[in-house]
Amino acid sequence: AQSVTQLDSHVSVSEGTPVLLRCNYSSSYSPSLFWYVQHPNKGLQLLLKYTSAATLVKGINGFEAEFKKSETSFHLTKPSAHMSDAAEYFCVVMKTSYDKVIFGPGTSLSVIP
């Protein structure tokens, strides 16, 4: 069975400070992992994905995530938050080739000017 936990339902940071959104997963096989972002009243957009290549994955808009198998984590980071980063972020685990796709509960990111 698979599951995804996003440890913080809401994160608030000041503009220009680092962002850390935490994701832990449980899977009995080597999953593919994704981060998606959902801006208010906009569709979901892929930020980045891990599919068993490099453990440090770079995505769009300066985001990156590191896959740590020993910790079953896939935390999302950004060195410096921008106001436009305020959105809902979803960590997603997938068994393989679109099998057993599970979205995490989401983390709402607020950026304070």
Added chain:
Amino acid sequence: SAVISQKPSRDICQRGTSLTIQCQVDSQVTMMFWYRQQPGQSLTLIATANQGSEATYESGFVIDKFPISRPNLTFSTLTVSNMSPEDSSIYLCSVGGLSEEQYFGPGTRLTVT
């Protein structure tokens, strides 16, 4: 990437009625997915709709309640049947990319009164 449109963008329906949601993609794709996002919640996969085969439903979703059609490689419909207020959600379609990523439509916001 793929550009996905959905119709209608929103609707208010009376309980006991049905609504059919359309999903149109600007390119031919094999895999299409339908999700539900209840108010303030994460996404839950309803079913996978591959052209040329019956839709595959996730646990807790049945064909009688959510019949799906996939007549060609660019189009799919999801019907929400015999609606109740609990069906009030955002319904999203997505398509599978070349590397296990998904591209999402803007969603259909359904309110059942």
